[in-house]
Amino acid sequence: MLRFLYQRLLRLHPPAFRKRFAEEMQSIFDRVTERSARVRLLADGFLSLLRQWSLRPEFWHEFASGGQHAAVDGIPSFYTLDPFRPRTAAVVHGLILTVAVFCLTCFAIRYSWIHVLHVQIPEVQFESSSSVVPGAAAARPVQREVASRTGGQMQDDVSGSSRSSQAPPTQAPGPRPGTAAQQNAGGNSRPAPPGRAGKRARRASAFNTAQNAASQPGRAPESSSRQIASPGPGQPDTPLQPAASAPPLVPNTKIEATERRRVIEAAVADLTRYYVDPDAAQKMAAALRTHEKNGDDDAATDGEVFADLVTQHMQDVSHDKHVMMIYGAAIAPESPQPPSAADIAAYRKKMGRTNCQFEVVRVLPRNIGYLKFNSFPDAEICGPRAAAAMAELNDVDAIIFDLRDNPGGYSNMVALIATYLFDRPAHLNDFYDRSENTTEESWTLAPVPGNKLADKPAFVLTSHMTFSAAEAFGYDLKMLKRATLVGETTSGRGHMAMARRIDDDFMIRVPHIKVVNPISKTNWDGTGVEPDVKVKAADALATAEKLAESKLQGK
Amino acid sequence: MNDDASNSLPLAPAALHILLSLAAEDLHGYGIMQDVARQSEGKYKLRPGTLYDNLQKLIRRRWVEELGQKPGDDDPRRRYYRLSSLGRGVLAAETARLASVVREARLRLQVAKPRRA
Numbered sequence: 001m002l003r004f005l006y007q008r009l010l011r012l013h014p015p016a017f018r019k020r021f022a023e024e025m026q027s028i029f030d031r032v033t034e035r036s037a038r039v040r041l042l043a044d045g046f047l048s049l050l051r052q053w054s055l056r057p058e059f060w061h062e063f064a065s066g067g068q069h070a071a072v073d074g075i076p077s078f079y080t081l082d083p084f085r086p087r088t089a090a091v092v093h094g095l096i097l098t099v100a101v102f103c104l105t106c107f108a109i110r111y112s113w114i115h116v117l118h119v120q121i122p123e124v125q126f127e128s129s130s131s132v133v134p135g136a137a138a139a140r141p142v143q144r145e146v147a148s149r150t151g152g153q154m155q156d157d158v159s160g161s162s163r164s165s166q167a168p169p170t171q172a173p174g175p176r177p178g179t180a181a182q183q184n185a186g187g188n189s190r191p192a193p194p195g196r197a198g199k200r201a202r203r204a205s206a207f208n209t210a211q212n213a214a215s216q217p218g219r220a221p222e223s224s225s226r227q228i229a230s231p232g233p234g235q236p237d238t239p240l241q242p243a244a245s246a247p248p249l250v251p252n253t254k255i256e257a258t259e260r261r262r263v264i265e266a267a268v269a270d271l272t273r274y275y276v277d278p279d280a281a282q283k284m285a286a287a288l289r290t291h292e293k294n295g296d297d298d299a300a301t302d303g304e305v306f307a308d309l310v311t312q313h314m315q316d317v318s319h320d321k322h323v324m325m326i327y328g329a330a331i332a333p334e335s336p337q338p339p340s341a342a343d344i345a346a347y348r349k350k351m352g353r354t355n356c357q358f359e360v361v362r363v364l365p366r367n368i369g370y371l372k373f374n375s376f377p378d379a380e381i382c383g384p385r386a387a388a389a390m391a392e393l394n395d396v397d398a399i400i401f402d403l404r405d406n407p408g409g410y411s412n413m414v415a416l417i418a419t420y421l422f423d424r425p426a427h428l429n430d431f432y433d434r435s436e437n438t439t440e441e442s443w444t445l446a447p448v449p450g451n452k453l454a455d456k457p458a459f460v461l462t463s464h465m466t467f468s469a470a471e472a473f474g475y476d477l478k479m480l481k482r483a484t485l486v487g488e489t490t491s492g493r494g495h496m497a498m499a500r501r502i503d504d505d506f507m508i509r510v511p512h513i514k515v516v517n518p519i520s521k522t523n524w525d526g527t528g529v530e531p532d533v534k535v536k537a538a539d540a541l542a543t544a545e546k547l548a549e550s551k552l553q554g555k
Numbered sequence: 556m557n558d559d560a561s562n563s564l565p566l567a568p569a570a571l572h573i574l575l576s577l578a579a580e581d582l583h584g585y586g587i588m589q590d591v592a593r594q595s596e597g598k599y600k601l602r603p604g605t606l607y608d609n610l611q612k613l614i615r616r617r618w619v620e621e622l623g624q625k626p627g628d629d630d631p632r633r634r635y636y637r638l639s640s641l642g643r644g645v646l647a648a649e650t651a652r653l654a655s656v657v658r659e660a661r662l663r664l665q666v667a668k669p670r671r672a
Contacts, residue, residue: 021611025584048604051604
């Protein structure tokens with residue numbers, strides 16, 4: 001049996017090798033009688049088979065007649081060279097290598113097309129070159145305004161979120177949270193409207209809800225994840241957190257029925273008073289009371305479980321992902337501190353380091369501009385960078401804004417970038433503040449001198465990870481019929497919330513500001529922004545490029 | 556020849572042992588295997604797969620010649636192999652190289668000894 005197997009193995013060898021050596025190998029095998037030795041020879045034969053076929057292609061077709069060329073010692077012999085022909089294996093290997101290198105090169109080109117390195121560009125460069133950058137005209141006053149502001153006001157503006165609150169009553173209208181921690185980054189920040197300053201009050205507030213609570217120092221990681229309303233791809237421009245006033249972690253202790261009742265009552269009071277939609281607030285309040293009455297909360301003696309349950313009850317009725325009960329760490333202090341100058345400097349530094357989250361500024365083939373930015377950072381800090389980006393794309397024939405990885409940020413940046421798409425100020429949206437019953441309008445800024453993009457086709461790429469301010473950008477342009485939205489339905493965050501302290505252990509996030517679009521008279525909260533062309537996020541860029549090309553061809 | 560030899564050095568163990576076996580007399584494959592086992596006192600076992608793979612290469616390089624069958628052999632399937640003059644030159648070059656390695660090694664080991672003492 002072993003002999004038979006060995007014979008088969010030898011037969012499977014390349015023909016030249018087989019003709020030359022198979023008989024001899026067989027004869028050696030036949031000399032061995034011990035079974036274990038024969039098994040070893042069989043294994044050796046198998047290895048030989050692999051070796052000959054994989055590593056010795058140069059011998060595959062060699063004629064088995066080495067003996068014919070045998071030269072007698074001392075007598076010179078002459079060989080003829082066949083016309084050179086590369087080995088088959090060499091050709092195959094070369095083919096594989098070529099394909100691999102080709103694929104690698106294509107991948108590298110594609111990658112470099114989509115990504116660029118974040119090169120930190122010193123601000124001074126923009127200032128010095130502002131005379132030739134069309135957008136710089138808009139950017140400069142922004143900076144000046146930052147510089148001229150009073151410290152306190154600026155802090156409130158820039159940080160907005162964290163725990164500012166307790167703002168002096170003389171300040172500009174906007175959410176005044178009392179003892180609550182204001183969570184809207186830049187909730188009160190005003191855009192610096194070049195050429196229009198002071199004419200129209202605008203709320204340059206941020207849509208980046210919740211992010212600040214999530215990034216406060218000194219909190220337990222699990223509770224932070226609980227507090228993030230929008231667990232998107234990080235909140236890149238989370239501004240300025242107070243460093244020193246971190247509250248201590250609260251241990252997850254048992255809570256009594258009386259405390260549960262007290263929390264529910266406080267929640268009902270806050271909802272009724274502040275929630276953007278009074279009807280929904282009533283419904284949520286009623287639902288909370290009903291659940292309490294029915295004893296649905298009785299089992300929740302654990303603070304975190306109870307908070308999650310209350311959150312669930314509120315969201316079941318309102319479908320508003322912003323409304324949330326929070327337990328445990330990082331409860332807003334009663335008298336929160338505004339962020340320090342160091343916090344502002346840290347935010348500025350972070351923005352500088354990350355190129356203000358502008359990932360790609362590029363001109364694609366057929367002169368289509370492509371701008372991928374992963375945040376709407378504060379225009380007061382990143383305005384010059386945005387202006388420079390738009391200036392770079394000033395001569396394109398169509399422009400694509402990629403917001404697929406954009407979790408939102410400041411509305412003053414929304415207004416600043418949108419400005420480039422209009423030759424007149426455009427009414428983007430209104431911010432209705434329930435707690436103060438005020439409405440503030442958000443407009444694009446004065447047209448930028450030298451801007452050529454106002455009449456160019458514009459496309460906005462969206463994904464389900466497109467959040468708040470980024471959604472506003474898409475929604476506003478869609479309503480104004482200024483851009484074609486391509487991609488997925490966005491996440492649906494159109495409210496701005498603030499965390500309000502209940503006691504040492506609990507706080508509640510109540511959306512008190514909603515965006516109202518002047519055209520649709522509503523917003524995208526809960527539903528998300530529907531794209532005009534619905535495709536998978538991964539295909540959005542290619543689709544938009546095609547749309548842009550066909551639009552340009554049709555011209 | 557010198558170029559060929561120096562380019563091929565050092566030789567792989569299998570090739571060296573095969574050339575060494577054939578240096579004394581013409582042998583068939585099985586004879587080479589046995590001689591290699593004897594040379595290395597059983598420490599290096601050449602199996603047929605490796606043997607004929609190396610023979611194939613050595614013949615291609617013309618260091619070894621295939622003589623064919625020998626009349627009167629008890630197994631007609633066997634073929635005999637001979638070291639060519641080219642192969643002999645290569646073996647001589649390799650031996651000289653090894654000798655210099657051995658000489659160098661001995662020298663260094665001798666120098667090292669007193670230090671340790």
